[in-house]
Structure formats: C-alpha cells, structure tokens
Amino acid sequence: MKKKYLYTDWMADFHCVGAECPKTCCGKWNIAIKKEEIDKYKELAQRHPFGEKILEALDEERGCMKQCHGRCALLTEEGWCKIVLECGEEHLSGTCTTFPRMIQEFGDVLECTVEIACPIVAEYLFDNKRIGFCLDEIDDGTEEKPQQIDLELYDALSLARSFLIDLFQEYDASCSAGKVYILFSAVQAVRDMHGKGELSRQGMQDWLSQWDERGIAAVMGGVEPIMKREELKAVQILRLGELLISSHALEYILSDLEDSTLKEDVIRWIGGIDDFKDKLREFCHWRDEHYALALENYFVYALFREWIPHRMNMARFGKTFFIRIVMWCIIQLCALPVWERQGEVTVKEYALLVMGIERALSHSEPILDELVRVLEDENSIAKILLYLI
Ligand code: SF4
Secondary structure (H helix, E strand, C coil): CEEEEEEEHHHHHCCCCHHHCCCCCCECCCCECCHHHHHHHHHHHCCCCCHHHHHHHEECCCCEECEECCEECCECCCCCEHHHHHHCHHHCCHHHHHCCEEEEEECCEEEEEECCCCHHHHHHCCCCCCCCEEEEEEECCCCCCCCCCCHHHHHHHHHHHHHHHHHHHHCCCCCHHHHHHHHHHHHHHHHHHHHCCCCCHHHHHHHHCCCCHHHHHHHHHHHHHHHCCHHHHHHHHHHHHHHHHHHCHHHHHCCCCCCCCHHHHHHHHHCCHHHHHHHHHHHHHHHHHHCCCHHHHHHHHHHHHHCCCHHHCHHHCCHHHHHHHHHHHHHHHHHHHHHHHHCCCCHHHHHHHHHHHHHHHHCCHHHHHHHHHHHHHHCCHHHHHCCCC
16 A cells, blocks of 8 residues: 655654664653553563563563663663564564654555654754655555545645744744644634644635735734743743642653753842843843754754644644743743853753653643643743743
C-alpha cells in the first residue's frame, strides 16, 4: 500500500546518543510495555538465559518496566540497555524502539517527527536553522488499508497549519507576538467553524484570505506596542509565577529539573519589580541575539505535532497552544538566573530545560488541565501575549 510520509528534517537527522545522553529517557519515566510484548518476553524466557531477568524487571500489573534508583531496572551504570546487550535490538519494546520518534496516522498520510522530550532533539530548537519538512511516497509492502478519517476536516486543518508554519518561518522574525496573536485567532476561527459544522477547505480558505501582506502587517503594528509595555509585562509574568506557585502546578512542572530555583527566584523578583523588568529586557535581548529562531522553531514544532489533534479528536483542539505560551515563559524564567550567573545559557543548558518541562507535562493530563484552569481568568489574548518573553 502506498503511503505518504510527511516528516521533519529533525527526524532524518536524529540519532540517539545512548550512553552519552545527558538525561536518558530510560530514567525516571515508567516505560510502558504492552500486554502482547510481555507475552513475547515470557516466550523469550523459555529459550534465552536473559529472558528471566527481563521478566523480573517487568511490572506486569502496571504494564511497565520497574525502576531501580530512579532508572529503568535494565539500564547499566554506563547507560546501556541490557536487553540490547544480551538479546539484541530486535527484542526492545515498541516504546523503547520508537521514542523520541512520533508518528501520527491520518488516513494514508503518516506525519512523523521527533519529540523535544529528548535533550538531543531539544538542541535543534537552538540551531538557528528553520525546521525543514519533507514528503515522500513509500509503498510499505502491505495490503493494509489506511484508517478512515474525515478528509474534509484533515484538509481544512492542514491548510491552516501550512499557513501558520509559513507565517512563523517566513515573516519578519521580530514579530513573534503578532504571529502568536494570529495563531490564537486561527484557533478561535477553527473552533467557531467546527462548532457551527462549517469547517471545510473552502471555509478555511475564506478565513485565510484576510491574511495577505497588509492584513498581517496591520496585526503586527497593533500587537507589538502591547509587547513594549515592559512594566506591565513584568508584572503579568510574575503574576503568572505566583498563580503557578499557589496552584502547585509549578512543583510538578519543575520535577525533572533538579537544580531549579524558580520558586525562590519568582519570590525574589516580586520583591524588586524594576530590577526584574531591567533583567528581563537585557536577557531577552541577549537571547534573541544568540538564538534568534528558538521561539519560531518552538511554535513550528508544536504546530506540526499538535495542531491536528491526536485521532482528530476536536474536543482537544487548540488547548495546548495556550499552555505552550506558559511553557515557553517558564523555560525563559528558568534560563534567566542561569544567564544572570554565567552571562550565557548554552545550547545544552537550554535543551535540558526544554526537555525537563516537556517531560513533566507530556505525561500529565491533570497538570495540563490545571494550567488551563490557572489561565481561565487570563485568557484574553492581550494578557496571554504578555507572557511571551
Ligand atoms: S533521551 Fe534521546 S538521546 Fe537520550 S537515550 Fe533517549 S532517545 Fe537517546
């Protein structure tokens, strides 16, 4: 069966660095193992001397690998996987084989990327290179028919996503707030059209027609002054910090960043708002000089990964983009004290921050809901934009 593979150049470039990894994915996370994989390991144990060790390391009831000192029980001190060493790579579970690759199937289109929950992938955000996209048609040699999807819906959402990705990648890089404003407008337009049963390719094309060069320039001109209100921005960002501390969401979000002092920093910054405002301005200036495309890449990555919801479940549509603003803000607030201490934040340091926050959130639906609740009173676009640092 011929299938179309739409993938990022990150996917083509990525290689796991194994034992060299600064934060292996085999640590802390519970690695999910499916029932049929457990059965295969049981069968392996009948004929391979290491099979029994694998069974001992499995938590059959919870469907995952057991942990030992916060790492997968089958990870060596040096960071190698014992299943690979003893039995061969072909015996790895689906989760271990796939991560950080992510494939979403929409009919005969397979959308493939790698996730920034891996620190090596997160480094790509800071490469100062735009994310590239490739499309190949490959016969997978099977007769398996693609799953049925609502093609009209996929088409309309793809059209909007292509426009937004082009906007983030091609328009003047200094206009990030305007781009995010248009992204939020698109979320709202899709929700409205979908709610009225009018989300179609034609409907989307009609909505997009307003965004010619003049339309975009008008938004950029209108939104950028909001971003220049530095005093207000500083107050708003610290208010978000306070809200997160009091909701306890921050504790969870920072759980993968052992050295984070963010809670103490927020309290310190609240004590001297003018000082915070100046530091924020200097830091953002430094960051934009060194990592000019980081924010664009972050949102292009999110658009490709999340704009079309998993299984096209429209009840989830758009939710993550509000959260992405908060996550971006927290990443910057964690990077700021590093920059204060050493005058720079290296790509590796930034990547570990991104990875830590992504890992905490990617497996916690309750925390995502908590963040949406925290933002409920804040969800006017102007206020949300003030978190954009
Ligand atoms: S986090 Fe990424 S680089 Fe590190 S071990 Fe996992 S896949 Fe490999």
